[in-house]
Structure formats: C-alpha cells, structure tokens
Amino acid sequence: MSNIIYLCEDTPDGILSAIYQAxxxxxxxxxxxxxxxxxxxxxxxxxxxEAASDYISAVKVMDxxxxxxxxxxxxxxxxxxxSDREDRGDIVLRFMLAGFRYGGRICDMLALPEVAxxxxxxxxxxxxxxxFREFLRFSQxxxxxxxxxxxxxxxxxxxxxxxxxxxxxxxxxVIFADTFDLAAIHPADCGxxxxxxxxxxxxxxxxxxxxxxxxxxxxxxxxxxxAIQARTNPVCQRTHLPLWYRKHMTEFE
Numbered sequence: 001m002s003n004i005i006y007l008c009e010d011t012p013d014g015i016l017s018a019i020y021q022a023x024x025x026x027x028x029x030x031x032x033x034x035x036x037x038x039x040x041x042x043x044x045x046x047x048x049x050e051a052a053s054d055y056i057s058a059v060k061v062m063d064x065x066x067x068x069x070x071x072x073x074x075x076x077x078x079x080x081x082x083s084d085r086e087d088r089g090d091i092v093l094r095f096m097l098a099g100f101r102y103g104g105r106i107c108d109m110l111a112l113p114e115v116a117x118x119x120x121x122x123x124x125x126x127x128x129x130x131x132f133r134e135f136l137r138f139s140q141x142x143x144x145x146x147x148x149x150x151x152x153x154x155x156x157x158x159x160x161x162x163x164x165x166x167x168x169x170x171x172x173x174v175i176f177a178d179t180f181d182l183a184a185i186h187p188a189d190c191g192x193x194x195x196x197x198x199x200x201x202x203x204x205x206x207x208x209x210x211x212x213x214x215x216x217x218x219x220x221x222x223x224x225x226x227a228i229q230a231r232t233n234p235v236c237q238r239t240h241l242p243l244w245y246r247k248h249m250t251e252f253e
Contacts, residue, residue: 003033003046008089009053010036012081012155015089016058018051019096025049029097034089065096070104080121082155091117128152129159135241136160137250138173139216140209146173147206149248157184161192176202216250223251 004027008014015034022032033046042048066074073095080092094114099106109115138146146168150156157177161184164173168186175184176197183197246252 003031003043004028005033005035005043005046005048006051007035007037007048008051011053012078013055013058014051014053015081015092016061017054018089019093020054020057020061021049021051029093032093034093035086036089061096065099068103069096069099069106072107073099073104076107076118076122079125079159080118082125082158083121084153084155085121088121091121125154125156125159128154129156131242131245132156132160133163135245135249136164136175137248139212139250141206142209144172144209145206146171147176147202148174149176149178149202151179151244151247152177153179153244155180155182157182157194160184161186161194165192174202174206178202216253220251 004022006018006022008018014036018034022029062074062078065077077092077095080088080095085091091114095106095118098109098112098114102109106112106115110119132150132152136148136150138148141147155177157175157180161175164175164184165186170188171186172188173186177183178199181196181198183195183202184192185195186192
C-alpha cells in the first residue's frame with residue numbers, strides 16, 4: 001500500500017489536526033505520514049491530502065492522549081511537537097498508536113523505538129529551553145518594555161515564557177524568536193500569549209533606550225574583567241555555551 005501523506009501547517013496544532021483528520025477519514029494509520037508545508041518534497045506513488053489547522057481538532061487529540069494514555073504522555077507529545085525534526089509528526093503518531101495499545105506504562109517502555117524516538121525529541125527540546133532560560137538577555141526599550149531576541153532551533157517559546165512570567169510578573173516583556181517569526185508577549189501583572197511577529201516589526205516597535213548602550217558597555221567590561229586569561233579554554237566554553245546560543249547575547253555582540 002502506498003503512503004498517504006498529510007500536508008499541514010508547521011505548528012503543533014497543524015500536526016495534531018492532520019492526525020485527527022487521518023483518523024476521521026479512516027485512513028490506515030500505519031501507512032500515513034505527516035509533513036508540513038515547509039518540508040514538502042514530493043514522493044513517488046504517494047497520495048497527498050491537505051489537512052487544515054483546527055484548534056478544536058488538536059485539543060481533541062491531546063485530550064485523547066491525556067485521558068486514554070496519561071498526562072505524562074501528553075507532555076511528551078506536546079514537547080516533541082515543538083522540535084525542529086522534520087519527521088516529528090510521524091514520531092508522535094507512532095508513539096500515540098503504541099500508547100493506545102499499552103496505556104500509561106508506555107512512557108517507561110524506552111526499549112520500544114516509538115518511545116525512544118519521542119523521548120529523544122523531548123530531551124532535545126527540554127535541553128534547548130533550559131539553555132535559553134540561562135542565556136537569554138533582555139534590553140529595555142524607549143517605552144520601558146523589556147525585550148529579547150533568540151534564534152532557537154526548536155519552538156521553545158511556550159516553555160520559556162512561563163519561566164520569565166514567574167520571574168518578572170510586573171514587567172512588560174517581549175521575547176522574539178526570529179526563526180519562527182513568533183513572539184511571547186507578557187503585559188505587566190497579566191498572563192502571556194504568543195503572537196506572530198517578523199524581524200521588521202520587532203526592530204520598528206522595540207527600540208533600545210538611550211541609556212541601554214551604557215549599561216551594555218558596563219556589562220561587557222564586567223564580563224572581560226572577571227575572565228582569567230590563563231585559564232581560557234574555548235573548547236570547554238563551547239561545551240557549556242554552544243556558539244549558536246551567543247548570537248544575541250550582550251557579552252558576545
């Protein structure tokens with residue numbers, strides 16, 4: 001039987017909607033593949049179907065995972081969907097099929113390829129979000145808004161925004177992920193939300209305060225001063241702070 005490839009939006013909701021549509025259409029789930037429009041590469045002898053992104057359908061799929069498998073499985077699925085892997089939709093689908101068969105104990109069955117693959121996705125996303133919680137640098141705009149820019153591989157904004165909301169509950173802040181044209185926006189003393197934003201909008205709306213350059217110069221001077229030149233170890237430094245995290249860090253600009 002040829003593969004049935006569902007084309008969807010490159011978002012967690014889009015992938016979950018494709019899974020919901022495949023099930024609603026009684027497609028043989030073992031032979032379907034999930035691909036986003038960004039990953040489109042046509043295959044021979046495959047049937048292609050468009051899957052529209054639908055929030056209600058996505059919620060229904062996640063509810064099925066949370067209540068028919070376990071909430072731990074739901075967390076694994078959600079974090080796996082935030083990965084940058086092209087085949088994350090297939091990995092999530094295979095995990096779901098195994099989860100509906102084995103129930104809540106599926107999360108501990110790491111010997112199964114379906115579980116091991118999703119566990120790897122989740123681990124990579126968790127590690128990246130942990131790094132950005134440590135390495136993200138805020139600046140202050142002319143309007144007094146804290147803002148930061150990151151270039152993540154995975155869509156870690158939904159994971160790091162709650163952390164900074166807890167740390168800065170009474171601050172207005174914006175965290176812009178340029179690789180996804182997406183921003184986490186937090187009004188002071190309110191919740192946070194995600195909104196589309198591109199690089200041009202980010203630059204136009206959020207301009208640094210005039211005093212910000214002085215503070216950044218002081219921070220860079222402090223960074224240079226505390227360094228012990230005799231113990232410089234670039235290889236070790238790259239292990240703890242990979243180069244691609246430094247793009248928007250004040251002390252490396």
